[in-house]
Amino acid sequence: MEMMYWKAVIRYGHVGRRNEVSVARHLMFPKDTLIYEVIKEIHLMPGTKNNCIQSIYEVTEEEFLQGIEGEKDNFYLQNLFQLAA
Secondary structure, eight states: OOEEEEEEEEEEEETTTTEEEEEEEEEEEETTOOHHHHHHHHHTSTTOOTTOEEEEEEEOHHHHHHHHHHHHTOHHHHHHHHHHO
């Protein structure tokens, strides 16, 4: 099955109150997924708010794999995943 890879910069925390953290997330979806479906999925992620998406665009598989490795080292995401578990 072919996949599409997306990079989304998402704001977490108290968005709009200058107490937010922007984090790049790398997402994988089936080929031919439309951007609004990716946006819907982002809004279902823990810690996201209404106006959380700063940018979203399609990336290559190589960029996706590098981004996933970077997410493992992100202190904010480590704490978020511990709280969600």
